[in-house]
Amino acid sequence: MNAEIALDIQGLSKTYRNKRGIDDITLQVARGDVYGFFGPNGAGKSTVMKIIAGLIKPDRGHVRLFGHDVGDQYELAMSQAGVLIEKAEAFEYMSGRRNLELAARLYPGLPKTRIDEVLELVGLAASGREKVGHYSLGMKQRLGIACALVSKPKLLILDEPTNGLDIESMVEVRELIKRLAAQERTTFFVSSHLISEMEMICNRIGILHEGKLIREGGMAELLQESGQSLETYFVAQLRIEREGARHESAAVQYH
Amino acid sequence: MNLLLSSTINEWTKLRSRKKTVFFLALIALLPFLGLPAVMKLQGGFGIAAIAGSDYPITVLNLLASFVLPLLIFMSAADMFSGEFGDKTIRSVLARPVSRFKIFFAKLIAAFSLVAAGLLLGWISSAIASFFLPHADGLPRALAESALAHAVTALPLFAICAAAVVVAMFFKHASGALAICILVYAAAKLLGFVLPQYAAWLPTAYMDWHELWIGSAATAGRIATVFSYLLGCGIVLSTLGYCAFDKKEV
Numbered sequence: 001m002n003a004e005i006a007l008d009i010q011g012l013s014k015t016y017r018n019k020r021g022i023d024d025i026t027l028q029v030a031r032g033d034v035y036g037f038f039g040p041n042g043a044g045k046s047t048v049m050k051i052i053a054g055l056i057k058p059d060r061g062h063v064r065l066f067g068h069d070v071g072d073q074y075e076l077a078m079s080q081a082g083v084l085i086e087k088a089e090a091f092e093y094m095s096g097r098r099n100l101e102l103a104a105r106l107y108p109g110l111p112k113t114r115i116d117e118v119l120e121l122v123g124l125a126a127s128g129r130e131k132v133g134h135y136s137l138g139m140k141q142r143l144g145i146a147c148a149l150v151s152k153p154k155l156l157i158l159d160e161p162t163n164g165l166d167i168e169s170m171v172e173v174r175e176l177i178k179r180l181a182a183q184e185r186t187t188f189f190v191s192s193h194l195i196s197e198m199e200m201i202c203n204r205i206g207i208l209h210e211g212k213l214i215r216e217g218g219m220a221e222l223l224q225e226s227g228q229s230l231e232t233y234f235v236a237q238l239r240i241e242r243e244g245a246r247h248e249s250a251a252v253q254y255h
Numbered sequence: 256m257n258l259l260l261s262s263t264i265n266e267w268t269k270l271r272s273r274k275k276t277v278f279f280l281a282l283i284a285l286l287p288f289l290g291l292p293a294v295m296k297l298q299g300g301f302g303i304a305a306i307a308g309s310d311y312p313i314t315v316l317n318l319l320a321s322f323v324l325p326l327l328i329f330m331s332a333a334d335m336f337s338g339e340f341g342d343k344t345i346r347s348v349l350a351r352p353v354s355r356f357k358i359f360f361a362k363l364i365a366a367f368s369l370v371a372a373g374l375l376l377g378w379i380s381s382a383i384a385s386f387f388l389p390h391a392d393g394l395p396r397a398l399a400e401s402a403l404a405h406a407v408t409a410l411p412l413f414a415i416c417a418a419a420v421v422v423a424m425f426f427k428h429a430s431g432a433l434a435i436c437i438l439v440y441a442a443a444k445l446l447g448f449v450l451p452q453y454a455a456w457l458p459t460a461y462m463d464w465h466e467l468w469i470g471s472a473a474t475a476g477r478i479a480t481v482f483s484y485l486l487g488c489g490i491v492l493s494t495l496g497y498c499a500f501d502k503k504e505v
Binding site for chain 2: 098
């Protein structure tokens, strides 16, 4: 068990009834990394995120958080992680503060001031007592981030965290990620289909395409490889993938 | 254990934050008083005590156990299980350092504690209301008996609660789960009239089993048999519900 590895994914596969899913994903996220999990819509990012959070079970493979297996030691594995999957889903008939209280109650020893801290952090201090049903989409997303942050997790798993946010809030979330990574050495595993966003906040990146991890590496390394931007690099990688698939299919037909 | 308790408090908090829960609890508290004018009119019409004050809490209990509390159970089970999976709020519950086993039983305990609160409220309210009716001697004894009757009614309601959870696990929306729970319950009740020999196999046939406790006709053996049956039903159905909950992906 390597204490410096925050997230360890080994041979993760999951196939849905419609034959889509993920295939043999293996990656590691070191402590303090801001790991960008990039891929177009439908690439399988949320599937990986959901397996990490224990919301769905994989067909094969395993996930370890700080050395604890999500399948066998769920409580231990999740005790140091905060999660936001897809759009934030809060209980709309309760206030934002009450939603945070529900989350905070599951972490013994958390100071009572923590709820005020996170409300302040995500800019919801003034509307904390309002019912979530009255929140805008952006406010709900910020509440989701607050719920993920409330336990002061060492690892934050954020699936498309800037979804539904206006430009100002997107910048704020990016700044928050950078700040927490730098000051508190919080590890991030962030998914997005916006490559420019990944470029701005991540130091490592994994590129997912049609359920497969096609490339993984340090951001600086990939940018150097691409020569231009990550966007150009991604398009080039896709072409290589498609070309390879075409050759394989032609070879099968020939035989 | 602490996480189970914290999760139960969370589930209870969610339940009591819903307006319909508050409405139902208010209805349970007011029902004995709302029924008083009708009972008094009945008394006047017959010129005799049709329902004595000492019997009133049991009369109210029969109404609560057969209609109001099952409806409260179905509504809570539909919201806590199908509803949370349907609107995906269950994700914010599951993606926490609490096992699904604890989350499931926290929900079940919270739903059952709501029923217990309804029974307690119903007893207190009907006991107070009974003072407005003419009563023979021995009211304290009648109130003690009615307290026992309310307490033992919790068992068949626990079995109904577990059954409602199993049904709710098959639905993605609370409204569908609620409608089917009501239909299944109504069908089971109807079976009691049409084919009573088969209905005896269903927990719905024992909603009035408190009569065994307060009457003198039933033997201890009969009480033990029904008790074991209802407890067994509750345990088996809870286990089935947990298995479905554990496998559910969201």
